[in-house]
Amino acid sequence: MGIEYELRVPESERAKVAVALAHHLAPLLTRLDPKVNEPFPNAYVNVIPEGVYVCDNLTDSEVSAQIMRGILDLLLLYSPEVTIVNP
Numbered sequence: 001m002g003i004e005y006e007l008r009v010p011e012s013e014r015a016k017v018a019v020a021l022a023h024h025l026a027p028l029l030t031r032l033d034p035k036v037n038e039p040f041p042n043a044y045v046n047v048i049p050e051g052v053y054v055c056d057n058l059t060d061s062e063v064s065a066q067i068m069r070g071i072l073d074l075l076l077l078y079s080p081e082v083t084i085v086n087p
Helices: 011-032 061-078
Strands: 003-008 043-048 051-056 083-085
Touching: 003 061, 011 043, 011 051, 011 061, 043 061, 051 061
Parallel strands: none
Antiparallel strands: 003 051, 003 083, 043 051
């Protein structure tokens, strides 16, 4: 078990964020996580209705930090705010 996060956007922004994630999330993860297609990647990332769920698997702190930063930057391109919570 790793460290879990939810990156949530306001309800009014969720539709456009979902479209952006469908287009940009997979290429972002492919670029940042060398283990993205392995059974145990550096971070599990799933789109959720509120935004994005991330589980840092604690295998590579630098890669996990880059993934979090990349996702946060992507969300902020389509939403004026992002809230990070521990589910």
